[in-house]
């Protein structure tokens with residue numbers, strides 16, 4: 305067994321005190337049931353037909369245990385003369401495995417159809433685990449009935465994907481001493497069954513995250529598991545996840561747990577573990593397992609809503625936050641008026657993107673108009689400034705809203721895969737599992753919007769190919785001679801200075817002119833004139849999702865005075881953490897995460913730099929990024945900063961003014977990350 309797992313077992317081992325108490329409580333229940341130590345066990349044995357029905361009902365639990373779990377333990381168990389028992393939630397033995405040394409089935413009673421409850425059999429591992437809902441080891445003399453004092457039982461309940469108790473696994477033996485390793489083993493086996501039930505229920509269509517404090521233990525059964533739908537909503541989790549994160553996870557969004565958004569998860573390479581903070585405090589390694597059947601589903605709202613996007617001439621920006629009905633005129637006279645209720649939940653209405661900053665209001669208006677023209681949009685803005693949120697809002701307020709918005713993070717796809725992901729490939733173009741061919745992301749965006757985020761990260765070869773698509777408006781998949789016409793609205797975004805990238809030969813000039821029809825500079829949060837209103841707005845939105853504390857004028861002042869190097873993303877994170885930590889009615893300073901104050905301190909020691917530049921911490925002239933400095937290449941700067949911040953990806957990303965994906969990409973190249 306790996307050391308880590310053994311250590312975890314020990315940590316979760318019997319706490320003598322509470323174990324004793326649990327046995328005492330069980331004995332007390334037995335007395336209440338009218339048992340005495342000399343009573344004979346009453347197994348209320350089921351008839352054959354009823355047992356067969358039960359076995360049928362529990363087929364998936366039995367198959368998972370038998371085919372997928374036991375083989376892993378066979379070697380260990382066959383050497384320790386014990387018996388494995390699977391019982392249903394009423395304690396009926398469904399099946400047993402292993403050779404008992406302790407007499408005939410009639411003597412020990414661990415046979416199919418026998419019911420092991422406290423009421424009938426007194427204190428015993430199966431019955432007591434079912435009664436308490438927790439794993440337990442019952443030593444020989446801890447059994448209430450003398451008739452059972454020839455064995456040691458270790459049992460652990462099994463919960464299904466809805467967190468309902470569905471059965472119990474037990475390892476029994478006639479050993480004299482309680483065996484800690486057997487107890488650990490049965491807990492491990494029940495976790496393993498639970499994890500496998502989760503995988504078989506969700507693996508096809510959902511994203512699964514496994515997380516652990518240690519990168520080498522990511523595949524162990526002790527890892528927390530979260531199941532996410534495509535919006536990042538947690539639809540299931542294993543018990544370990546709930547214990548480790550110490551909260552009820554159902555229906556929370558992943559961004560309320562880890563400092564990451566679902567779109568980043570969607571584009572994250574499978575083989576590369578992420579290093580993330582949970583609730584702003586605890587660091588975990590996280591492995592992303594994408595659905596085996598990759599389906600890019602169009603949101604359901606399309607089927608229910610008759611929504612037609614407003615015309616570009618329509619007025620926007622007049623309705624105030626919270627207005628249900630937008631005043632925009634519809635494209636066609638007969639088209640229904642759009643309401644914010646017809647927007648997907650994670651889309652911010654256009655007129656709520658600004659709160660009095662004239663610059664932002666103007667650029668929202670311009671971009672909204674341009675959405676209906678054959679002109680590409682290029683957005684420049686610091687990391688976290690809200691570029692993707694802006695694009696989502698534009699798309700869903702345009703005539704393309706009925707088709708897909710395909711968001712591609714160019715930095716998140718490994719260079720060698722960008723081409724095939726974007727342009728698709730013909731059946732048989734590659735050997736291997738994905739040999740069925742792929743339509744590619746550009747064709748998926750046909751008649752919709754293609755959002756190329758972090759376009760500055762696109763490899764040169766792919767840039768040439770993209771240029772051809774934009775010029776000729778057709779896509780040729782890899783390995784094919786066929787061309788497919790495409791009609792896409794292209795929006796690109798970057799936090800790099802593309803003109804400088806052109807000078808240094810990193811970005812094609814001709815592509816730059818193709819993608820930069822309308823150039824938009826999305827201002828950093830600290831530079832926005834509507835900062836206070838924006839903070840209030842975000843606070844209100846978060847409170848709408850989950851009740852939370854008030855924002856006092858003093859707290860608002862503190863938030864307004866912050867340099868926000870991570871922009872809107874950081875603001876959202878700080879508010880979420882603060883609101884989650886606050887039990888009081890008002891948000892107070894001590895609810896806010898530490899890095900919030902680190903930035904304030906950095907600003908106090910170097911106010912100009914923090915105010916005017918992206919990074920708050922990268923003070924080295926040669927390694928700073930930004931238009932005024934001489935920029936070191938990312939392949940040098942990222943490993944340097946990773947070293948400086950002891951491998952902290954979030955701080956490195958913030959200091960370099962790039963996204964976390966970019967940090968992974970360059971950190972990995974230089975082996976600076978695990």
Ligand SMILES: Nc1ncnc2c1ncn2[C@@H]1O[C@H](COP(=O)(O)OP(=O)(O)OP(=O)(O)O)[C@@H](O)[C@H]1O
Pocket residue numbers: 565652656657685686687688689690691692693694757799842872873874876962963
């Ligand atoms: N206008 C907004 N209103 C409310 N929240 C916002 C807004 N803009 C951004 N946010 C918050 O900030 C987070 C980051 O925004 P977004 O992903 O759009 O940034 P970005 O500029 O695309 O970042 P990157 O360059 O790192 O990809 C969002 O998930 C959301 O929580």
